[in-house]
Amino acid sequence: MSAPERIPPRSVTPAELLTRGELTVRGRIREASNAALYCTVAYEGGEAACIYKPVAGERPLWDFPDGTLARREVAAYEVGEATGWTLVPPTVLRDGPYGEGMCQLWVEAVPEAELLALVDAEEPGPGWKAVGFADVGEGRTALLVHADDERLRRLAVLDAVINNADRKGGHLLPAGDGCLYGIDHGVTFHAEDKLRTLLWGWAGEPLTPDAVTALGALQEQLKDGAALATRLAGLITPGEIDATRARVDALLASGTHPEPGGQWPAIPWPPV
Incomplete structure (x- = not known):
């Protein structure tokens, strides 16, 4: 009797990871003007670093409605993707430890010629x-x-x-x-x-x-x-x-x- 075929693990997409993964806060990015939390997110064997910005941590602005910045970040990602260019890291709206917020895949910047x-x-x-x-x-x-x-x-x-x-x-x-x-x-x-x-x-x-x-x-x-x-x-x-x-x-x-x-x-x- 032959051994059963081994099914390789399914690859988890960044969107699935960010949306469905367990979000764990690791620290706060203090230079940010609004609450920005460095986190990890894990789902079905996949894990990545991300940034989570809860709506509750947004500072009021005189010219933008309160509590809308996280949604605008997600909208920017959506429009960026629609151009066919890779311009904005994967970004979703989800619940987290401090309520609804924006969750974006962390990008580790590498040294490069000056921009x-x-x-x-x-x-x-x-x-x-x-x-x-x-x-x-x-x-x-x-x-x-x-x-x-x-x-x-x-x-x-x-x-x-x-x-x-x-x-x-x-x-x-x-x-x-x-x-x-x-x-x-x-x-x-x-x-x-x-x-x-x-x-x-x-x-x-x-x-x-x-x-x-x-x-x-x-x-x-x-x-x-x-x-x-x-x-x-x-x-x-x-x-x-x-x-x-x-x-x-x-x-x-x-x-x-x-x-x-x-x-x-x-x-x-x-x-x-």
Whole structure:
């Protein structure tokens, strides 16, 4: 009699792990402006590190409704995935030890060439894009630049779509898989223009064909009744979904990266 065939263990997806896994708090990230807890999550033999941000730990903001930041983080992941680009770590909404919150796969940043710099020059050097001049003290200014990196450029497009009000250098995580992940998307999707980012280096330049294709796919997925639009309806308001559609339409109509509007501080400071 032959031995029974051994069935290999099923591979657990990041979404399953984050959604169904047992969440154990290991510590608190004290630098975060809202409660951010470093955790592990385990499910059916799979285990990973993650970050859990409970709604109960969100500080009130004057321009965003209370208790909505976790949902906005999940919405940013959903929209990022819909572009076909890998831009935001897997992120879900779930219950945890301190109530409902956002749970995101932890990304361990790896050393990489600089993405941002302050340089004593009037123009950016080869491989860099200028953001603007910054006061560095004692009456001196320096030119803030970012790398002319396709991964950053994709994040700049995503930020324009989700209306990111706080894209800082510390929110950019280069990972061992070669991807560059953006994190901390709680202040996004406002219906009013609030784009505030360090990634202005391509402002006014034509979108790449890759970006036009991604935005076209996103435009289809944001239509009423489409799966993405249905998921977003549980995360942000109808008015915010309409505003997201309008931003995608405007990007495709102009064919260019947006420029600062002048009604809102365009660059977060400090840049990290």
